[in-house]
Amino acid sequence: MRASTTLLGLAASLPQLTWAHGYVSGVTVNGKWTAGSNPVWYYLPSGSAPATAGWDSLNQDLGFVEPASFGTVDISCHKSAKAGQNFIEAQAGDTAIFYWNTWPDSHKGPIINYISPFQSNVADLRWSKFSQASIVSGTTWVTDELIANNFTTTVTIPRNLRPGDYVIRHEIIALHGGQSDNGAQAYPQCLNFRVTGSGSVAPTSGVPGTSLYQRNEPGIIFNLYTSYSSYTYPGPQLWTAAN
Numbered sequence: 001m002r003a004s005t006t007l008l009g010l011a012a013s014l015p016q017l018t019w020a021h022g023y024v025s026g027v028t029v030n031g032k033w034t035a036g037s038n039p040v041w042y043y044l045p046s047g048s049a050p051a052t053a054g055w056d057s058l059n060q061d062l063g064f065v066e067p068a069s070f071g072t073v074d075i076s077c078h079k080s081a082k083a084g085q086n087f088i089e090a091q092a093g094d095t096a097i098f099y100w101n102t103w104p105d106s107h108k109g110p111i112i113n114y115i116s117p118f119q120s121n122v123a124d125l126r127w128s129k130f131s132q133a134s135i136v137s138g139t140t141w142v143t144d145e146l147i148a149n150n151f152t153t154t155v156t157i158p159r160n161l162r163p164g165d166y167v168i169r170h171e172i173i174a175l176h177g178g179q180s181d182n183g184a185q186a187y188p189q190c191l192n193f194r195v196t197g198s199g200s201v202a203p204t205s206g207v208p209g210t211s212l213y214q215r216n217e218p219g220i221i222f223n224l225y226t227s228y229s230s231y232t233y234p235g236p237q238l239w240t241a242a243n
């Protein structure tokens with residue numbers, strides 16, 4: 001029974017990868033590629049999925065975490081997340097290029113990056129928000145730039161970050177339904193980083209995923225279809241002590 005369930009899971013999930021949203025397939029730092037997780041691997045028998053720096057999650061539909069679930073640990077690293085086994089190597093201050101496999105035009109919204117000291121249990125992660133971007137100009141958003149750049153976007157590792165093992169929570173919040181309660185869509189992606197360098201600043205004031213967002217706060221509620229000139233970011237204040 002177990003084997004057939006696994007095969008059914010794979011069969012059900014594989015075709016959807018060609019049309020649904022997206023996931024981070026890997027990261028390049030200083031020209032070196034490190035793979036992220038592929039959602040279909042979640043159903044492979046224990047030990048047979050490739051070890052990657054990406055956290056595995058029940059994300060086979062490449063779906064989202066809805067605002068009604070912002071009070072659950074699923075908002076940290078997507079649904080039922082399990083720690084990645086590898087680490088992306090970077091020096092503090094390096095630029096990491098994140099590769100999404102695809103992203104739909106309609107799903108405009110901010111891209112927000114958080115960092116936590118590494119913990120293997122998702123509930124133990126504590127997030128500090130260290131960078132965020134949203135409207136570029138007019139009705140052009142960073143997600144439009146991501147699409148124009150072949151589904152890539154860059155993240156600068158805080159340049160004074162203390163060496164150590166971390167998890168970066170890289171998130172797109174799609175706002176095409178954000179005019180309604182429970183209409184925004186969060187797409188968090190977690191990847192492990194092993195940071196070197198001579199920095200000395202550690203993130204010590206991070207919050208659990210369950211404290212990141214309220215379903216009705218500005219930035220989760222946002223109307224893309226009326227005129228706007230600014231965007232209020234949801235979540236905690238930006239942590240810039242290591243930037």
Ligand SMILES: [Cu+2]
Pocket residue numbers: 021107
């Ligand atoms: Cu969608």
